[in-house]
Amino acid sequence: MIKLRSHHLLCFLGFRGLGYSSTFTQNLATIRKLILKDSYLVLTLEASPDEICKNCPELISGLCSSDDKVKVKDYFLLNFLKEKNLTVKSAYEKIKVLTEEDFISLCQDCSWYPLGYCLEGFLKLKST
Numbered sequence: 001m002i003k004l005r006s007h008h009l010l011c012f013l014g015f016r017g018l019g020y021s022s023t024f025t026q027n028l029a030t031i032r033k034l035i036l037k038d039s040y041l042v043l044t045l046e047a048s049p050d051e052i053c054k055n056c057p058e059l060i061s062g063l064c065s066s067d068d069k070v071k072v073k074d075y076f077l078l079n080f081l082k083e084k085n086l087t088v089k090s091a092y093e094k095i096k097v098l099t100e101e102d103f104i105s106l107c108q109d110c111s112w113y114p115l116g117y118c119l120e121g122f123l124k125l126k127s128t
């Protein structure tokens with residue numbers, strides 16, 4: 001079982017090795033790989049800082065500097081998925097059902113969104 005900030009499931013779709021710092025991206029890449037390689041790994045989703053946030057320069061005194069913004073994404077996904085503990089496979093099967101409009105409205109205010117990788121990754125997931 002691994003704890004994960006729920007919206008990071010979406011970040012994984014668009015991750016192409018870019019991030020806030022090299023320490024951050026290396027840590028994110030490691031955790032992402034660990035999670036995506038095991039479809040039956042059980043996740044515990046939450047709306048608070050996780051192991052990915054731990055190495056993020058945006059985490060100040062244990063709080064994300066964009067907490068108001070990212071919590072909206074976390075809670076949207078927690079409500080959408082309807083369960084806090086689920087496998088990676090089950091989480092992405094549900095995320096596939098999200099509409100493109102919902103995805104855009106959820107993620108478009110993120111600083112990484114304009115790169116285009118996130119929507120590309122989401123549409124790729126939907127096509128599988």
Ligand code: SF4
Binds near residue numbers: 049056
């Ligand atoms: S601290 Fe905030 S910006 Fe950094 S990874 Fe966590 S949620 Fe994202």
